[in-house]
Amino acid sequence: MSFLNINNVTKSYGSIEVLHQINVSVEEGEFLVLVGPSGCGKSTLLYMIAGLEDITSGDISINNRIVNGVHPSNRNIAMVFQSYALYPNMTVGQNITFGLEMHGVPAPEREKAMNDVAKLLQIEQLLGRKPWQLSGGQRQRVAMGRALVRNPDVFLFDEPLSNLDAKLRVNMRTEIKKLHEKLKKTIVYVTHDQIEAMTLSTRIAVMYQGYVQQLGTPKEIYDTPANLFVATFMGSPAMNILPAKVVVQDNRPHASVATSEGNTVLLPFSQANLAAWQGKDILLGIRPEAITDLDGADRKSSNIVNLQNRVDVTEPSGSDTFVTMTLADRDTIARMRADVSVAAGDVFDFAVNMDKAVVFDPETEERITEG
Amino acid sequence: MSSAQTQSVRTGRVTRSFIYLFLLVSALFYLLPFFIMLLNSVKPLGEITGGNMMAMPEVFTLEAWKAAWSTAQVGVEPTGLRPYFWNSIKMVVPAVFISTILGALNGYVLTKWRFKYDTILFGLMLFSCFIPFQIVLIPMARILGIVGLSGSTYGLILVHVVYGVGFSTLYFRNYYAAFPTELVRAAQIDGAGFFQIFYRILLPSSGPIIVVCVIWQFTNIWNDFLFGASFASGSGAPMTVALNNLVQSSTGVKEYNVHFAGAILAALPTLLVYIVAGRYFVRGLMAGSVKG
Ligand SMILES: Nc1ncnc2c1ncn2[C@@H]1O[C@H](COP(=O)(O)OP(=O)(O)OP(=O)(O)O)[C@@H](O)[C@H]1O
Ligand SMILES: [Mg+2]
Numbered sequence: 001m002s003f004l005n006i007n008n009v010t011k012s013y014g015s016i017e018v019l020h021q022i023n024v025s026v027e028e029g030e031f032l033v034l035v036g037p038s039g040c041g042k043s044t045l046l047y048m049i050a051g052l053e054d055i056t057s058g059d060i061s062i063n064n065r066i067v068n069g070v071h072p073s074n075r076n077i078a079m080v081f082q083s084y085a086l087y088p089n090m091t092v093g094q095n096i097t098f099g100l101e102m103h104g105v106p107a108p109e110r111e112k113a114m115n116d117v118a119k120l121l122q123i124e125q126l127l128g129r130k131p132w133q134l135s136g137g138q139r140q141r142v143a144m145g146r147a148l149v150r151n152p153d154v155f156l157f158d159e160p161l162s163n164l165d166a167k168l169r170v171n172m173r174t175e176i177k178k179l180h181e182k183l184k185k186t187i188v189y190v191t192h193d194q195i196e197a198m199t200l201s202t203r204i205a206v207m208y209q210g211y212v213q214q215l216g217t218p219k220e221i222y223d224t225p226a227n228l229f230v231a232t233f234m235g236s237p238a239m240n241i242l243p244a245k246v247v248v249q250d251n252r253p254h255a256s257v258a259t260s261e262g263n264t265v266l267l268p269f270s271q272a273n274l275a276a277w278q279g280k281d282i283l284l285g286i287r288p289e290a291i292t293d294l295d296g297a298d299r300k301s302s303n304i305v306n307l308q309n310r311v312d313v314t315e316p317s318g319s320d321t322f323v324t325m326t327l328a329d330r331d332t333i334a335r336m337r338a339d340v341s342v343a344a345g346d347v348f349d350f351a352v353n354m355d356k357a358v359v360f361d362p363e364t365e366e367r368i369t370e371g
Numbered sequence: 372m373s374s375a376q377t378q379s380v381r382t383g384r385v386t387r388s389f390i391y392l393f394l395l396v397s398a399l400f401y402l403l404p405f406f407i408m409l410l411n412s413v414k415p416l417g418e419i420t421g422g423n424m425m426a427m428p429e430v431f432t433l434e435a436w437k438a439a440w441s442t443a444q445v446g447v448e449p450t451g452l453r454p455y456f457w458n459s460i461k462m463v464v465p466a467v468f469i470s471t472i473l474g475a476l477n478g479y480v481l482t483k484w485r486f487k488y489d490t491i492l493f494g495l496m497l498f499s500c501f502i503p504f505q506i507v508l509i510p511m512a513r514i515l516g517i518v519g520l521s522g523s524t525y526g527l528i529l530v531h532v533v534y535g536v537g538f539s540t541l542y543f544r545n546y547y548a549a550f551p552t553e554l555v556r557a558a559q560i561d562g563a564g565f566f567q568i569f570y571r572i573l574l575p576s577s578g579p580i581i582v583v584c585v586i587w588q589f590t591n592i593w594n595d596f597l598f599g600a601s602f603a604s605g606s607g608a609p610m611t612v613a614l615n616n617l618v619q620s621s622t623g624v625k626e627y628n629v630h631f632a633g634a635i636l637a638a639l640p641t642l643l644v645y646i647v648a649g650r651y652f653v654r655g656l657m658a659g660s661v662k663g
Binding site for chain 2: 047050051052071072073074077078079081082083085087088089098099102103146
């Protein structure tokens, strides 16, 4: 059995079921990120792990113990809240040691634990201050210190970075990752930011409308999304989704796609089993970085297709240049090297890496898997 | 203060003068009677009966104050108001304390430990704020008789607590509604129990609303006459009832100077509470509605 096991868990508020049959298992030392749009039920699931919300059905176990009905303070978990939830009337030091005090740890031990954590997080000089005298980043650290000092089995984070400005968010993200690599603690982390999910996690659970849409490593989620929702939610800019028809030519399945110039091009699939879809409509998913200029194409790919199309807009971002074109009547974004020479209105030679393409059934919106 | 200034709307010079004029007239309107009471309480009786109420005292004397406090005839006894002042204190302090604590607990439960029908319960408690005193006099007398508290200070305390808890609950519920629930959850995870969360986390942050509640309850309970006159008899009566007896029981000449002094004595504690704590009063009323 895994370290943290969420087994067939559902949650209802009155007659409304907001989480349906959730199954997630987390190994010790893993960094699991729950990601999904607002209202998908991530916080609710986290609160159920914490014991702050009742479980309607199913069970949750931590470290081989079913914790349904166990009080939050006895689950050996610690939580970092979105608003940090620092006690306003206490100093930083008192905030950090309050949990230990409530658990009856004697004062000298509390003092030592507090100093260790303060040193680890470099907040020693803040211990005597009140929360309102701290900056956002400092509050964030204190909140983490309060969680760390308990030395819990599982850390729960509810959108801990969403109140920070963009730059600080990136710094703190790195620090959380460092901390995880150093302490090797089990973490469940809620965010709606897919970049945070990709960078921090060892595994991601993508949630939508109360279901776990896909559970997998960041690479699995990114390269082989289970369905259209996961494909478009993860990645920025989002994956291009093009309606296409499957055409078999020279014994090989191709996607037939309309270009901006009124032609159709045939893009050969790397997946042989798509021949079974001959004549049917599919949705072709191509990530922006799989569409480049010819020189920028991935040398390791065995399936680069040349495509001529008119450029609608170019958006240089400094590190990359994003090029928008119309393909299959959809705005399609390509991600190119910054110094590529391309201008709006040009007919340009694009290179499409079909090894990276994924295909969805337009009826079920599920990915059509290989083999 | 600077932030308050930048937020305030700029008003023109003329508008501003009108506002100040209006405030000045209002202040005079309320201060004048008080001033006249003060003025006449330090005159000998002869100056009042023989002369002008508005005139400055020719002889300054504190005799009337001394009489009102310790020797004047109240009812049948020449005790002055002193024993009744202590009656009032003995009633007001526990009643204010208990109703404030109960209100805080109610507010805590109604916002942080929500349960089914909690809003209905709150509605019913609010309703108690609007029941006129007169309606409950007879049932209350019955109940006090049954529990054996009629005619005692404890009975009065009970009555005032019951009446006060509606308002104090209203104050604390609204204040705690703006208090972040995540703090309570964090404390739960930290292992704090129901009462620990209350007095370690919520109460220390409740200063402003406690002040509001105390001022409100103190003023109401101290100034109450009806309950005092109905449920406390003779030597157990509170200050307000005693003041009435003082004024009523003067046989022969009416000692206006003593009456004035007595009335000011009766009003002094509420005045004092407001002056000491009033600074926080407005702040507390505004808290929660404005952030920062
Ligand atoms: N007390 C409640 N009563 C009824 N419905 C609730 C309650 N709390 C949450 N919900 C519903 O449960 C669903 C999941 O809420 P949850 O807070 O878990 O979303 P979330 O994924 O954390 O979203 P966000 O990113 O906005 O925080 C939402 O549709 C919400 O409306
Ligand atoms: Mg949430």
